[in-house]
Amino acid sequence: MTTTIIWTIAIISGLGLLLALTLYLVAQRFKVEEDPRVELVEKAMPGANCGGCGFAGCHAFADSAVKASNLDNHYCPVGGNETMKKVAGILGYEVKEKAPMVAVVRCNGTCSARPRTNEYDGSLSCKVKASLYSGDTGCSYGCLGCGDCVAACQFGALSMDPQTGLPVVDEEKCTACGSCVKACPKAIIELRKKGPRGMREFVSCVNKDKGPFVKKACANACIGCGICFKTCTHDAITLENNVAYIDFGKCKLCRECEAMCPTGAIHGVNFPKPLDKEAVKARIQERQKKAREAAAAAAAAAKEAEDIKKEESNG
């Protein structure tokens, strides 16, 4: 009995040692040489493997960054400028700083503003729902509310608000990796510049239908009236397909469009003071009045000059 046990232990241990030795020798013989900097860069990365940089994961990013001649096509949105500085330090490259971005949900069709027109009982997936029909409200462009974006977010930055039925972005947690942008079949979520102290303006609607139809479907929608477009003095707003869009590169955060919007489709967030709509409206009206007067004066002056010219030519 005892001998059997001893023999068993001896044989198993012997086998183990032999196989370990074989594995070690094979590993030495067929070792893949890798640039040691790849490992260093990978360690400096956040390690989320989210794919926000456009590569398959952090290792793929590191591998590509080490082989590249500069870092122009490499940027980790999750780690941001800090991580990129570290990576640049390891590789000895220059790095261009990028403004921090954040995911913005451009739909404000809350349960109360956007009445349900039918009942959906299929799979709880926005993708499936979008392939079947336009959604359970009158708006065929808005949020479907099944939370594909929430499932796609690896940082826990998105959550569904049960009151409004819309996803909410936690700015602290959002890394602007873009997973939610890819997951949304209605292309509602956009990566926008975070803005100074988080202040930003955006049109919270993507409905391309004409005004009357939009109004019927949702009380908070952009009706494409173009008032914001006419108000903006920074050339930041474009109006295409019956929906306004604010270019965050040009917006100066004056909030005039927000004050003038008749449906409240333009949102300003993280501003220190609440918007005094009346004051801003008065300011705009004053400015427009002055502009009109100036235009009238200029026209009168031009006419006078022309009259003088005519008189001169006649005389």
Add this chain to the structure above:
Amino acid sequence: MARRTFSIGGVHPNDAKISRDCKLEYLPIAPTVYIALSQHIGAPAKPVVAVGDKVKVGQVIAEPGAFMSAYIHSSVSGTVKSIGPRKDLSGNNQMVVEIAVEGDEWIESIDRSDTLVTAIPDDPKAIIEKIKLGGVVGLGGATFPTHVKLSPPPGKTCEMLIINGCECEPYLTSDFRTLLEKGEQVVVGTAIIKKALGVGKATIAIEDNKPEAIGHITKVVESLKSKGPEYSGIEVLPLMKKYPEGGEKQLIDAVMHRQVRSGGLPIDVGAVVDNVCTALAVYEAVQKNKPLIDNSVTVTGECFPKQANLVVRVGTPLNYVIDYLGGVPESAAKVISGGPMMGKAIANLEAATMKGTGGLLFLTKEQTKRMPESNCIRCGKCADACPMGLEPFLLNRLYKAGDTDALEANAAQDCIMCGCCLYSCPAGIPLLDAISQARGQVMGIMRARAAAAKATASSPTAK
């Protein structure tokens, strides 16, 4: 003799053909019709009328936008009120031509008499041209332009024409009524398609839950045999009732015992399949110069008080059809366009009918209730039921894991979306939802790959 059917999978839902005794009835014309510009597979048609134009019944209002496209004709006479986006039955915008109806004036070239014209034009090219000008598309559901189907690519020959009279979807009876009441026209249409293809044999396949239709068509085929050489070689084949018998690939398997390979077309195995209503439309287009301006629609459901098989002009608003029969019943929870297996729930009853609309089905809350989803118990019923020989449980799992390579290897692109897997799953897993997504993804990848291969092949630097 054992009854013939397809060899893999299939299910046996209750056929519920409660409207089978309702005769075809012409629906009065609606005050306004909305004719969509994309009623077929392929590019949308390009409108050739302008707002304010007077149009007559049968007048062309849109021309094909590409090779794979079809003519669209006005189904009414009146004035074009607008051309613009309108919500279709799934609630998405689609370009439509809105026509306000005034009277019922037809263009002169259309023969509106009931006489059966059995003399078939000699030139196959002329026949196909007439079918193209008639805007005929496949009325079995896929709305594939018929003139494209009847022009097989060079190097491929058709050995048999199959006319699909299976109507395997439960509830629907419009094909059955067409066979009974317009059987002569269907058989002449079959002979015309046969001539256009230059093929010797044609089979009209009918499921054996429609014995009246089988009997009637057999008699008609016999009586027309003397009319000319085109009428010989047509035979009627009863098939065992099994869903999805009317699926193109299943039908070829049942009739010819041949299987279309993955990614292939029926013509690869020498078959062309057309629906009975398509055969009727071909007859009308070729013999009577009447383009495809109306189609038969079954309006049915246990909760619907007045069953009907209506001949409806293309572009008639759905709520006009329903109001004609007494409105939506209280107990109806869901309205479906098409049959219960493959039909689509309608989100917008203001939408209009299209060439391919085959049925309006009303279901109660009890009938549409989804089973609560639970875990897969690996029973394999879905794999047994799949008529394409796929493994739905596996595809579902791979889709959830996002493994597109494995999805392609397991032929997710071959899914015909018949719903047999979902029907048979005892755990209530929405298999079809996942697989249809997976199918779309894989087909997208395959198309992109084919386009890339084409680009490399045609670029001058490629060797």
